[in-house]
Amino acid sequence: MALEYENILKDLFEKDEFVRFLDSICKTTRLAAKIVDTKASSVWEYSRRHTFEKKHVFPVCYEEKTIGELWLSHEAGKIRKTRIVDQTAQVILSILEMEIYREYELNSLSEEILEKYEEVNLLYDISESLGAIFELGLIYEILLDEIVRALNVEKASILSYDKGNKRLVLEASRGLPEEVVKIVVPVQNTISGYVLQRGEPLLVDDVKNLPNDVQLNENGQYSGSQFISVPMICSPVKVKNEKIGIINVTDKKNGRPFSTNDLKLLNTISSIAAISIYNARLIEELKGTDRVKHELEIAETIQKSLLPSRPPVATGLDIYGACKTAKNVGGDYFDYFKNEEGLVDIIIADVSGHSIGSALMMAIFRSVLRSVFQQKNSVSDILYQTNKLLFPDLDNAGLFISAFLGQYNPQTRWFTYGNAGHPPLLVYKAATRTIIELDAEGMIIGILDQVDFEEKNIRLDVGDIVVFYTDGIIEAVNPFKEQFGQGRLAEIIKIFYKESAEEIVKHLYNQLDIFVQRNEQEDDVTVIVVKIVQ
Template identity: 25%
Template sequence: MPLLAIAAVSMLLLFLCAIIRKRKTARVSFITYLSLIVIAFSSLQAFFKLYSGKGGQEAMNFFVLMVFAALFLQIPIAIMFSTFEPVKFDSLVPSRKNKHALAALQNEAARAAAEERQVELSEQDLRLLDVSRDFTVHAVDSYTSANGITTFLEYINKTIKDQISADGGAILMIDDFEDVISVKSFDGDFPPPYKLPADLPHKPIRVATNFKFATFPLEGNIFGEIATQGRAELITKPETDSRIYQNGPEEFLECGSYIISPMKIQDTVIGLAAFARKHGNSVFNEDELKITSTLCDFAAATIKNVIAVQDIIEQNEVAKEAELASRIQASLKPAKLPLIQGLQFGVFWEPCQGVCGDSYDILVSRKDRISFIMSDIAGKGMNSVVVMSMVRSMQRLVINSMQSAGKILSWVNRGIAGESFSTDHFGSSALINYDPTTKTVEAAAGGVIPVYIYDSEKDECVELTSPSEPIGVEKTTEYKDFVQKVKNGDIIFTYTDGLVEALNESGQQYSKESLLRVIQENHAKSGKDIARLVKEDIKKFTGSAVQHDDKTLLIVKIQ
């Protein structure tokens, strides 16, 4: 309903604007009509997509993007009306007055307004307004392009350079994370105003290449100082400016005149536009400094919007990748727990958000071997899903062999560590082989996933495995086997670290001791009930605190 309300209000405003324009009681720009049409259309489009169940999130993303574009279209008009002298209206005549008098007054007002506009909007002002509109058009084209921001900066650089007849131009952008300013666009002949490296040959192509990829600190050089001060400067006598370094004696290195203007959003400098004329050419003047500053203000707004829209698009693409990875991962999880005589199972699996790094599996490979697997792969992207599927596939491939749990885990590690994609993706994995004919447990663990056994006779929980090197780190790692006899009433269980590290609102961890207590107190219940009680206890402990890791528990009770 809010979307329909927005569409209705937009159409009402569009209708009123049409009446205003027809009656000439005020001037309504074409941009305003276009913005209202965009908002009305996007509201209706989003409403039908949302309530038809076809891509709710995509519909809202489309609506936000279109509203953003509609607001963005108003920027040139807003800048024009906020910087130029206002047009004066002597009077507004209501419609109930005599029509002839109304027409006469309107004609008089129109003539006066036309005369004022002719005075106020000089040829230069109109040219700059056209340039700002071109910036807007090219900004829209840059939204979805892979190299959009680079191409857009090159266009801005060349446009301003042509407007002031500069020999060379450069756009530099500030990196907030490293406190440096880097050249992002370079065009033409630009004698460098900074000291060139001592080992750089004084050849035009080598000097231009050095400038094109240069990075400067925010102090100790002309670019950094102007970016810090946030004030445009006209330099016509570089030989008297201590901030300008004369690299000479080659003619192409002789410094001429410079205009360096910051690009600001409110009081925040996001970059610089620098322009040069070669030594011997006419120097820049104050009018050209004003043109550069005005166009830099236009450019800063459009650059910021391009970056913001590209961030939104990138986040949307990441969300789509996460959705795809989640579907793949869901297909890897057992659809249901198997029914095996003499065993009871319980599982608690709770992903934190997006793609879960935890996985578990139960495999009946032979009469004398039932295997239980618990894994926790680092990361949450598509690469993590690939590593997870590789681990699962390798384990399923060799689980039916006569090799022990430790040897199987070593083979899997060797295969994963040898793959280039897993350089930054490693994880923990525990493999438990249970022989129902002898009631023997054989376990191996890589990383921090433990394997515990509740001893029903001693009424205590004992850790069977010990921490070791994660899988995927070192190709030569060998994993140790741990063997234990079990009996009816005993419980084998394993879990990922996110379960015991779950935080409450005070920042305290749930802890291993709490988990062991719940299992020990409820050992007489079924495996399914034990897992449920653990889940309830964790939920009670964490309350409404936001969790940052996945939680998985696998219970195997011997009957």
């Protein structure tokens, strides 16, 4: 079994998306990393030309079996043990354990299904048939035809869950009397209700084996026998924790009892059907109304009002920022703060996703950040406190936030900064007409509840330009699947360095539009340009 887990570990790193995700963690934490198998052979490495002569070693385990090792090393080659090493190891090992579990379960299920290739073809046909259909009535009819054919049964029915009235309503059936139309089944004391509430499929081979929650009549018979009969199989139709309905199947044509394989097949069909039914319901709700669109437009207006309408007035600074969302609402955020001492704080952040949830989390992030700013903390303390306060909400929502915070002192021209897993800043140095990166060690907000953030500083000169941006600009692609990239961003800054901050931002957006051509914007794009003018 350990060898099987080890092979799954190796297979994980054949997936480019998974490798890029781990690479991004190492890039964020500025650590070199390597995973080896039990024979010390390399499985994956993010080293930036490191030799790992000095390293921290963590065992990679699954089901109490060691299947490899994780090596971590500071890019400077030092053996010093820092909190970021332990935190990074904890994150990577947790991700590996979760992915190995998912792959193992998927492989086990795949092997079981592949033993019956006819079932695989059936599931494929159902997926193909339902893929482009959004009419509920037609979906029900296709499902019942396929279920009756696949399981060789006389009777089958689909019931939808009426959440408001807490009952099940018959939507479509095969083999039932014509007078059975829109029959209502209570959730309490019925087989269908029992399966709906538990969320697990059920095989009943004898009335004596009914669950305790199911009520029998005075003759010891199931009270719903005029509608369905025993033996039977029943499967819930659900999307995650959303209860959609029930599929019941009874009376095999050959008279044989139902098997556990029949139950598994019905449950798989139900899982496929759930997505189609769920999507069809959503579309039905949207048909003939502009209510949702109108509400999104209102949400967009509210979200834009949370962004600064104008930059702060600060001696020697020319600042301009802009945000262009991929949809009506998004997860990008930027802001400026000027305190009583004249220090100017500049923040840019990116909440994962592009949904209403991301927009709501952005609003929460803004509120928390403004509260923390009032405490007059250092850059590292601001990021630390913000992460600590937001972690519970982000963890529950399954979201995270990358952010870059900079603090400028107009009197000394010192710029202090910290990074929470965000793309590094670009700085145009007027004296040498070159572009440099500003980065600092720090993890994305919302991964762990306790995270330390490195604080750095640099002295800026007149003519220098600091550019904050989200990954939406550098990861934008053209019709040839080429990314805009940091290099193009740097070249545009060098070309238009004489312009004002606002004009530079406008040139950046214009050049981005030219590059992507007609490609749809996939991510929010936010840019802040800070120019030192005196």
